[in-house]
């Protein structure tokens with residue numbers, strides 16, 4: 001999605017809601033450094049971070065210059081240049097099953113000063129962001145959350161989990177196959193270009209990952225504040241395949257007390273191939289003079305334990321909801337991913353905020369492609385002729401199999417589900433089976449067999465996962 005983040009006006013409803021409270025909701029011009037610095041200071045304070053050092057402020061100015069920044073200003077406070085609330089957003093791809101990407105709207109930096117909390121400021125900003133996401137042409141909005149109780153009311157729901165993985169070095173005896181290429185230590189700065197190219201390919205392989213921006217790669221490589229203690233500790237590994245092509249990288253640091261073995265704390269393992277993933281894991285876990293390795297924001301479905309003789313060397317903990325998704329355009333969102341099985345499914349979506357409400361017919365062919373019938377707003381039945389729909393389900397448009405055609409045409413009525421927009425977000429990437437949400441009493445089948453079909457259709461080959469905060 002090509003989009004200039006400040007080309008859309010401030011959302012009028014959010015502006016009016018905040019103006020009624022005596023507050024001014026406006027966009028920050030990143031070229032206006034005093035305004036941008038006030039916004040950055042409010043954002044830091046809102047997340048209980050320290051004041052920015054100059055070198056980090058420079059970095060933040062550059063990163064935020066590419067985003068849409070809103071501040072809420074209270075003219076009655078002693079330092080009115082510092083907003084009492086902040087939010088940032090930008091268009092970004094979100095990886096979906098089938099190695100594809102959907103147009104997303106990333107939302108971050110949501111803070112409200114404790115002096116102005118619980119007056120509806122966050123609600124105005126969040127509703128404004130949804131309207132802007134829709135106006136920008138995004139199919140989904142997405143965020144990572146400090147607390148799991150904030151965003152459900154706006155239609156967001158957990159869509160991809162992350163976990164902490166620890167490996168006990170003494171038990172980590174490698175039995176996995178060797179990779180054909182080699183892993184090298186490299187200067188983190190030398191990875192700047194390769195990291196962007198590798199990350200693009202690594203992100204595309206995993207549903208739930210979002211596009212990386214240059215600033216986040218610089219952070220991973222310790223280049224933002226290179227003289228700081230944390231940055232100087234960063235070590236970088238690169239995997240080159242048997243043809244000498246860079247296919248993966250990892251960064252880590254070893255923390256240790258004097259005369260004690262250390263702990264490998266690793267931040268990033270980005271692999272464009274399975275070989276790269278395996279080779280990097282091996283070097284990370286096979287270090288000497290360390291007690292173990294800890295990786296945060298890892299997948300709940302890592303292959304690691306299958307590489308080791310003793311799978312109990314690996315402990316998975318702190319599993320948590322990490323990526324939150326909000327579907328703002330069901331037809332575009334559902335049409336962007338690939339499906340695990342052919343079928344025709346009617347999704348009767350409830351959405352209190354209106355964006356996604358209605359009955360959508362999802363027609364997936366045997367090759368995983370789908371077309372989505374959008375409900376008409378005039379109430380007339382604009383459903384495609386059943387024959388055409390069946391042809392689509394059979395993959396005629398995309399080369400699907402005849403058996404899919406026969407099974408689709410056997411169905412007398414399409415199978416149908418009732419679900420809330422949040423449940424749609426949770427099943428969207430394949431992170432939870434619809435049958436689990438049915439058992440939880442959240443999704444109901446209007447037609448027999450609908451849940452089972454939804455389980456098969458929404459399945460993802462790869463477990464969704466997001467490995468960064470944003």
Ligand SMILES: CC(=O)SCCNC(=O)CCNC(=O)[C@H](O)C(C)(C)COP(=O)(O)OP(=O)(O)OC[C@H]1O[C@@H](n2cnc3c(N)ncnc32)[C@H](O)[C@@H]1OP(=O)(O)O
Pocket residue numbers: 046047107108109110111112113116117118119120121122123124143144145146147149150153
């Ligand atoms: C994507 C991100 O950036 S995640 C980061 C979120 N920000 C933080 O954690 C920083 C610290 N917290 C804050 O700055 C604020 O407390 C915020 C942003 C979470 C909430 O701001 P407020 O302006 O106080 O929220 P607001 O008054 O608009 O409340 C809206 C609704 O959310 C609820 N709510 C607000 N904060 C919370 C919370 N922390 N936990 C649960 N519910 C909350 C309110 O009760 C209200 O509910 P209702 O409208 O359904 O009755």
